[in-house]
Amino acid sequence: MDIIGFLGKGKGALVLFGACAAVLVVLSFLLRSTKFAPRRGRILIVAALLELCGVFFFLTFGLEDIEAVGSSAKTAPRLWASLLAFFSLDQLRRVLSGDAKPDPESGDLSRVFRAIAIVALAIWGMAYVGFYVATCGMILLLLLLLGERRPLMLLSLPGGWLFFSYFVFARVLMMGLPTGALFG
Amino acid sequence: MELFDHLLYGLQNLAGVTPVLVVIAGVVVGILGGAMPGISPSMAVALLLPFTFGMSASMGIVMLCAIYLAANYGGSITAVMINTPGTPSAVVTAFDGYPLTRKGQAGTGLGVSLIASVVGGFVGIVILILFSGPLARLALKFWPAEYFALAVLGLSTIASLGGGRWLESFVAVLLGLLLNTIGLDPLSGVSRFTFDIVRLYDGFSFIPVLIGLFALSEVFSCIESGEVNAPSVVPDKDKSPWPSVRDYLKLKYAMLRAGIIGTVIGIFPGAGGTIASFIAYDVEKRVSNDPDSFGKGTPFGVAAAEASNSASVGGALVPLLTLGIPGSSSAAVLLGALMIHELQPGPELFTKHPEIVYTLFSSLFVANIFILILGLLGARLWIRTALIPKRALYPMILAFSFIGSFAVRSSMFDVGVCxxxxVIGWILTRYDVPVSPVVLGMILGTMIEQNLRTTIMMGGPGLFFSRPLSLALLTLAFASVLVPYLRGRKSPSSRKGAGGAA
Incomplete structure (x- = not known):
């Protein structure tokens, strides 16, 4: 019970999800030179779903038990996790038997990861520089990443967004957007 | 005859500059609010509620209802143009609306969504006026067993939503249902899978999930495929960008069917326009001669989705006005508005304040006409979105996604969730797992769990099969899943197909 309590919160949750991620990384590495390599992505997705089912099912044992005539807070998660595991295993069977399509051709993945990193950076940066600066910076970086080089566009789009978002969201809709530690 | 006299009296109350301006203001705010991801119809109605304090009761309610009606249409604009449903009920509109835009037929998507919204709105209002009494009584016969069965029927639409990918659809819907269990248990209040994160006590907020799965995943997919550097899709100059009257007439039965489905489902508290649009879309796909075209940009899909979600407004007003039970979150805000203006919804409202009820009914007709006029004017502006270069459009979509996600609970956590x-949506789409069933699972999860457990507590699982209406709905749901499954088993090639809505 204690181990479930530990894994269900704080550092324990990090350990749990870290372990799940590590399993996926190892699995990905192991599959690289096998006959399943062309369907590695699909196998990893199924593996991730099975891990999710396992984690949810496991954590239900730590849930408080307020039983009410045959049903409790555990009923639905266990039901959905079991069904998801069942269908995921069927999916895995199809992938392993070669019934599923091979993984799609990869496009410019590094550009996607850079875009995700820019968005994540903007979200993280909002706590420090506020919504307006963070989103303007994000727009500028994304424009550069997507190949925009015209100075007018690089200036007008973030600038236009700054004025538009401030006027519409802050002044008209009175939305309290984060100002950040720097300006707050 | 008496009914028409009352309606005429209601229309007379709207004759004048002030009432017309009130309706127009409501429609404009509703369209803009609906089009803005993060501002739901209920939020738009709530935001404008304080402005009605200085108005007469009838004008205040008229304005709020106009907002409610128009917001349902507004949600379709961004769904069609940038694959970002402005409201949850516009999710289904994006299935075919956005593919139409990608094909250079944004005008068709916008035109059909506008006309279908207006037709659906009219169907809902007519049914509201003529059959509000009997429909309200029908809604009262629904026990948790029937609500559970209705939600299961909604879930059964995944069998056709995923096209030939029935297994992936099941996996996706179960993922949505499982993720929906995060947060406080709806019946006992037990904290589940929250990992001590306070923001997770309410579970995932629906709008950030929606924006992430649809808008952000689409942006990431386009960046990966290099489509971001492709020229914008310019509408064919030789062809009118707008559908002709003949095109609309081809959709008349689809709109009527969806309008009726939307109204009927709208009257059940908790069901609402989102379930209505999924079911109407599913029905339309099943009756279509060309079901494979759904999810790839067919006007029939857009018409079914939009007509049903607009008609659900009329449906939601049935229990609100006749019984005082709100059928949706927007109707709940309207209930508050009625009470603030010292009006008690229920049978007495019709006898004590007929002038307000019939002014409201008439105003819904008038609001629908203004949605048509303003929608036509605005559509010429919206269609230009398709001409914006993608490398300029995508950063703006991401910035709007931030606002939309943040606005719901003023939470940066929700922006991270988005x-x-x-990223999850991008990965799933990449490997042919449709994301719409995930959304459906998350929408229906609470309704299913709550009613499943309440029914078990009330009389055990046998109650699902001993109540005729529940049994009928469950049988229908079972058949809806079984038929495409058996068809899929017969033709293994279709299982590998990529058809169906994303």
Whole structure:
């Protein structure tokens, strides 16, 4: 019970999800030179779903038990996790038997990861520089990443967004957007 | 005859500059609010509620109802143009609306969504006026067993939503249902899978998930495929960008069917326009001669989705006005508005304040006409979105996604959730797992769990099969899943197909 309590919160949750991620990384590495390599992505997705089912099912044992005539807070998660595991295993069977399509051709993945990193950076940066600066910076970086080089566009789009978002969201809709530690 | 006299009296109350301006203001605010991801119809109605304090009761309610009606249409604009449903009920509109835009037929998507909204709105209002009494009584016969069965029927639409990918659809819907269990248990209040994160006590907020799965995943997919540098889709100059009257007439039965489905489902508290649009879309796909075209940009899909979600407004007003039970979150805000203006919804409202009820009914007709006029004017502006170069459009979509996600609960955590679901949606789409069933699972999860457990507590699982209406709905749901499954088993090639809505 204690181990479930530990894994269900704080550092324990990090350990749990870290372990799940590590399993996926190892699995990905192991599959690289096998006959399943062309369907590695699909196998990893199924593996991730099975891990999710396992984690949810496991954590239900730590849930408080307020039983009410045959049903409790555990009923639905266990039901959905079991069904998801069942269908995921069927999916895995199809992938392993070669019934599923091979993984799609990869496009410019590094550009996607850079875009995700820019968005994540903007979200993280909002706590420090506020919504307006963070989103303007994000727009500028994304424009550069997507190949925009015209100075007018690089200036007008973030600038236009700054004025538009401030006027519409802050002044008209009175939305309290984060100002950040720097300006707050 | 008496009914028409009352309606005429209601229309007379709207004759004048002030009432017309009130309706127009409501429609404009509703369209803009609906089009803005993060501002739901209920939020738009709530935002404008304080402005009605200085108005007469009838004008205040008229304005709020106009907002409610128009917001349902507004949600379709961004769904069609940038694959970002402005409201949850516009999710289904994006299935075919956005593919139409990608094909250079944004005008068709916008035109059909506008006309279908107006037709659906009219169907809902007519049914509201003529059959509000009997429909309200029908809604009262629904026990948790029937609500559970109705939600299961909604879930059964995944069998056709995923096209030939029935297994992936099941996996996706179960993922949505499982993720929906995060947060406080709806019946006992037990904290589940929250990992001590306070923001997770309410579970995932729906709008950030929606924006992430649809808008962000689409942006990431386009960046990966290099489509971001492709020229914008310019509408064919030789062809009118707008559908002709003949095109609309081809959709008349689809709109009527969806309008009736939307109204009927709208009257059940908790069901609402989102379930209505999924079911109407599913029905339309099943009756279509060309079901494979759904999810690839067919006007029939857009018409079914939009007509049903607009008609659900009329449906939601049935229990609100006749019984005082709100059928949706927007109707709940309207209930508050009625009470603030010292009006008690229920049978007495019709006898004590007929002038307000019939002014409201008439105003819904008038609001629908203004949605048509303003929608036509605005559509010429919206269609230009398709001409914006993608490398300029995508950063703006991401910035709007931030606002939309933040606005719901003023939470940066939700912005992070939006990004996380954007990445999840991108990965799932990449490997042919449709994301719409995930959304459906998350929408229906609470309704299913709550009613499943309440029914078990009330009389055990046997109650699902001993109540005729529940049994009928469950049988229908079972058949809806079984038929495409058996068809899929017969033709293994279709299982590998990529058809169906994303």
């Amino acid at each position: 990004l996380a679901f954007g």
